[in-house]
Amino acid sequence: MSYDNDTSSDIEVRKLVKTFGSARALDELDLSVRTGEVHGFLGPNGAGKSTTIRALLGLLRTDSGSATVFGLDPWADSVEIHRRLAYVPGDVALWPNLSGGETIDMLLRLRGADPAQSNRDELVERFELDLTKKGRAYSKGNRQKVALVAAFAAPVQLLILDEPTSGLDPLMEQVFTKCVAEAKAAGTTVLLSSHILSEVENLADRVTIIRAGRAVETGTLTEMRHLHQTRIRADLAGTIPDLSTTVGVHDVKVDGTILTLSADESALSSVLSTLGAAGIRSVSCTPPSLEELFLDAYRTVS
Secondary structure (H helix, E strand, C coil): CCCCCCCCEEEEEEEEEEEECCEEEEEEEEEEEECCCEEEEECCCCCCHHHHHHHHCCCCCCCEEEEEECCECCCCCHHHHHHCEEEECCCCCCCCCCEHHHHHHHHHHHCCCCHHHCCHHHHHHHCCCCCCCEHHHCCHHHHHHHHHHHHHCCCCCEEEEECCCCCCCHHHHHHHHHHHHHHHHCCCEEEEECCCHHHHHHHCCEEEEEECCEEEEEECHHHHHHCCCEEEEEEECCCCCCCCCCCCEEEEEEECCEEEEEECHHHHHHHHHHHHHHCEEEEEEECCCHHHHHHHHHHCCC
């Protein structure tokens, strides 16, 4: 798969603003999705994720700021942009009188792909999809499968996935995860918006957390965890040290010989040395999960 691309990012959003009446859906949003990465886009309903995606797809005009996809204007160059991407929304609507197979083939042809030369049949088998049913007869999960098969069946430069596993069972979520990993290995850029934090944590190279239309935190999980506390649980053989006044240490609790606390990265070395001097029977250090980072971003006033 080869495309002409003179930028290191397939998506660039700067100070993007969109209002609906008195409601400010996007509030100077910044977002950068690098070429070839899987970028997690997190936030609850109403945070502005779907509005951002609609703007990137050229489905609505924004009020100010800028947004480009492949260096192109989503509103003015939507035809060219849509030839190079595939989009899966969280609630897929299908043509009621077309079968699943007819729908997939049409979606592929709209991107200029030949269904006969695609991976359609392999993906249909992996997603356990019945192609003969009409669109009106599909459940929500099967409508998602139709869109996912169409998205993954032929190479694209960019996948925009907005709650793509909505309605899928856990086994099909695993199939989806493998498909995203395969697409990334082939050089495809992925913008993945999801409420399933473990899904994003397993797939994403970088993450942006959005709150009230504004990015409140962005970076790799390693970079984001660098700014947050590590959970420590130690079973000590000796006297429990008093770490409650130590700079960078929080939420100290003692239960018998068990000491638990949270520590900033700057305090980790000192804390572990102190625990070692007290005699450690066992110790665990756990970096925060993506879910904890997400909730922390929402507890913090931006």
